[in-house]
Amino acid sequence: AGGDRGLLQGEDGMKKKYAFLLMGSHYDPERHCAVFETGGQTTCICTVRSLDEARDKALALAADGVGAIELCGAFSEENAQALIELTRNQVAVGFCIHKREQDGLFSAFFSDSGDR
Secondary structure, eight states: OOOOTEEEETTTEEEEEEEEEEEOOOOOTSSSSSEEOSSSSEEEEEESSSHHHHHHHHHHHHHOOOOOOETTTTTTHHHHHHHHHTTTSEEEEEEEEGGGGGHHHHHHHSOOOOOO
C-alpha cells in the first residue's frame, strides 16, 4: 500500500526518508531540529511541544514523503496508534518504551523539564 512512500529522488537514485520526533514543552521546534543526509537516507530529528503539534508534524512529514516516524518515550502506545490512524497506516510509526522496573529512574530524570 505504501509504494514509493519514504523514498526521495536524489542524485544517486532513491533515498529513504526517516524522522524521529522528540516531545517536550521546553523545545522550540524552529530551532531544535536536525537533518542528516547519507548516501541512501535523509534522517530528520524534529521536536514538538504537544500532541497537537505532533499530529501536525506527522501529517507534514507524511506529505513530504517520510516513510517511517519513530516517537520518543514521551509518546504512549495510544499516541502512536493515533498517529498511525492519522496517517492512514501509510507511514511506519514506532515508539520507544522502557522496562517497567525503571519507571522510577525515568520519572526522576524527566521530573524537571530540562529547560536550563
